[in-house]
Amino acid sequence: MKVLLITAAVLVTAVPLVAHHGAATFDTEKELTLKGTVTEWIWANPHCFLKFDAKDDTGTVRNWVVETQNPTTMSSRGWRRVSFKAGDPVTVALQPVKNGAPVGRIVKVLLANGETLIAIGSQPDAPLPQQPEK
């Protein structure tokens, strides 16, 4: 599966995050979008996290671990304990940690059925298409 390194340094309009675990760890100015396969989805406090395999640009598979907020907060955004299962294809937009490890926090995830689950931000990262004037 080909890695899609679509976006870097995307401006993200993020809502303030309530983090127990050191938001300073993440490179919040950088956003990667990776296509991969879910290996595990852990629905836990104080943060849920998703593990998925994706190939890097040398073809090596890396197992990424990416977090969200807690189940209560994520439920209000439409996430569920059953949102992912091992083997699901996903496209994950994420903010990586600064040390280069395959770790990060989720911005949003595109599921195979076309649904998008949003973890960070309350508006799109691109302007809405303008309606042509009549």
Add this chain to the structure above:
Amino acid sequence: MTGAFRFSFIAAAVLMLSAESFGQYQPWNNPGRAPTASRQEPAAAGPAPRRDLTGIWDAGNSGINGTGYPTPPLTPWGEEVGKTHKSGNGIRMVPMAEVNDPLSTMGDPTGFPRIILYELRPVQIVQTPDSVLMLYMFEKRWRVIWTDGRQLPKDPDPRWYGYSVGHWEDDYTLVVETIGTDERTWLDNAGDPHSDQLRVVERYHRLNQTTLELSVSLDDPKTYTKPWTARDKLPLRLIPPGTDLMEMIPSATEAAAYRRSMAEPSK
């Protein structure tokens, strides 16, 4: 980004904004969404019942404050303790592998008053002839506030949630005093410290049938140079009595899994 991805992202964002426009609505019940009725403000709130705070109350997002609250200057003792707190947010924020928040890294109890200063999720208030019980969604923890006229203990052993007594200041205002808290707990997510000399006063004022205002004042002369008010008339809204609150329990097992999978590799 594919067209479908972009479209669904935009659609979800619009839905989220719509949900936020309902004020502090949160789908606290699980499974499934809150009933539609819970998303609607009552046409007109009735008068507050006399000496009655029973019900499930929710401050919404205002109940949670990740970055902590402004505090008065610390004493030298408070400065020393504060330096040992490595928080995940706020003024003492460090990378996650270095965080030593006893709540999130060890599964320690949130403790009081952090449960009302930082993690004030929905709380069910129950009254008995001798006490007021606070049943917190977060941690599925409870407090007993004695209203039978007893005095606070003298020089008590510290407890995670301290010792609390309450009295009705008037027919709509319950005043709660708490001492004897455990100084291992933090005041908030920013790692603000406190000592076992902390004295907390909570004022619950029932404004009308559906609104409860919470004010919280703290005095800890060992840690801070003067008293202060951390919450000032924070509004809590009555939510439907049939709401089945989610579990939101920070466990030691889940904290360890997070440390192993997320924090350690990020070093």
